[in-house]
Amino acid sequence: MPAASTPLRLTVSATAETLDIRPARLIVAGYTGRDQDAVAAHIAELAAIGVPPPATVPAFYDLDPALLTPDAAVGVPSPDTSGEVEPVIIRHGGRHFLGVGSDHTDRELEKTDIAGSKAACPKPLGTTVVELPADLAEFDWDAVQVSSDVDGAPYQRGSLAALRTPAGVLARLAAALPDTDGDLVMFGGTLPLLAGRFVFGRAWNLRLELADGTVLGHAYETKNRNN
Numbered sequence: 611m612p613a614a615s616t617p618l619r620l621t622v623s624a625t626a627e628t629l630d631i632r633p634a635r636l637i638v639a640g641y642t643g644r645d646q647d648a649v650a651a652h653i654a655e656l657a658a659i660g661v662p663p664p665a666t667v668p669a670f671y672d673l674d675p676a677l678l679t680p681d682a683a684v685g686v687p688s689p690d691t692s693g694e695v696e697p698v699i700i701r702h703g704g705r706h707f708l709g710v711g712s713d714h715t716d717r718e719l720e721k722t723d724i725a726g727s728k729a730a731c732p733k734p735l736g737t738t739v740v741e742l743p744a745d746l747a748e749f750d751w752d753a754v755q756v757s758s759d760v761d762g763a764p765y766q767r768g769s770l771a772a773l774r775t776p777a778g779v780l781a782r783l784a785a786a787l788p789d790t791d792g793d794l795v796m797f798g799g800t801l802p803l804l805a806g807r808f809v810f811g812r813a814w815n816l817r818l819e820l821a822d823g824t825v826l827g828h829a830y831e832t833k834n835r836n837n
Contacts, residue, residue, distance in 0.1 A: 618678060620700070620709065620739050623824055629739070631702045633675040634792030637783060638713050638728050640669040642774045642799030661721065666786050668779060668799070671725050677733045678711075678795060680828075684732040685835030690718040691731055692808045693830075694800040695758035695766055695816040698735060699742075699776045701794040706746060706776070707739040710818045710826040712758075713797050717808050733797065736828030740820065746777040753821035756801055760811035768801040770818075 617630040641664055643649045653663050693712035700707040712734045720727035742749050752771035759765055774782075779798055803809075818826040 616676075618680065618735070618737075620707070620737050622707070623738050623740050623826070625741075629702055629707070631700065631793050631795075633678065633700075633795045635794050636673045636675040636678060636733065637787070637794065637796040638671040638673060638733070639779055639783070639796060639799050640664065640671065640724075642668045642779055644772060644774055661724065664724075666782070668774065668782055669724075670783055670786050671728050672787065673725075673729055673733070675795065677729070677731070678735050679732045680735055680737045681732075682829065683831050683833060684714070684734055686714065686732075686832045687716055687730050687834075687836060688718065689810055689834060691716050691832065692760075692810055693734065693758070693814045693816075693832075694803075695756055695818070696800050697754070697756075697770060697773070697776075697798040697818060699780065699794075699796045699798055700739060701796075703793075705744075706742040708742055708749075708776075708818070708826070709736050709739040710816050710828050711735040711797055712814060712816055712828070712830070713800065714814075714832070717810070734814070734816075734828060734830045735795070736816065736826055738826055740824055740826065742776070746775070746780075749776070750821045751775050755817075755819040757817045757819075759815040760809045761813050763809075764804055765809060766801045766803060772801055773799045 714731040716730040
């Protein structure tokens with residue numbers, strides 16, 4: 611898959627360094643929960659409504675990097691779409707960074723075609739990132755607090771302790787999709803919804819708060835591109 615033609619300009623929070631990245635690959639990782647019994651139960655629930663089980667756990671959806679966008683307004687294919695807060699691991703020039711994004715998805719299409727439902731929507735990404743240590747295991751992943759709101763109402767709350775660590779997911783990605791050279795953007799999974807159901811809202815607010823108080827945030831609104 612070709613790299614994105616237009617670079618994504620990101621800023622490192624601690625140093626104000628500017629990064630212009632052209633990701634060769636955009637990966638959305640699914641089923642990344644650390645509680646494997648809960649993941650298995652979720653897969654069984656989806657199978658009961660006709661959604662096929664993933665080929666691997668975690669699952670990796672290889673998408674067009676052109677779906678990435680820092681825009682505050684994004685076009686979606688129908689009213690039946692929703693987002694969710696995700697940690698985003700970015701590999702650029704041999705270094706790793708953490709950002710925040712949303713795996714916005716067409717929920718109606720997801721019932722029959724998970725990969726297609728993800729490819730149908732842009733992938734909003736915040737433009738501020740933090741650099742991760744060379745040894746990813748040194749980063750205090752579990753202390754990161756996660757939240758999302760939709761149309762001003764709480765939607766998700768929790769910490770990254772619920773998800774597999776970056777080192778673990780990247781290792782599984784390398785085994786599942788060996789050709790992962792070059793710049794990479796990987797959405798690392800998400801947390802359960804507070805109400806247990808999708809909300810097809812318009813205004814989304816995403817937030818990661820690190821142990822040192824650094825906040826990575828992004829807000830965006832959706833508009834139906836077919837109107």
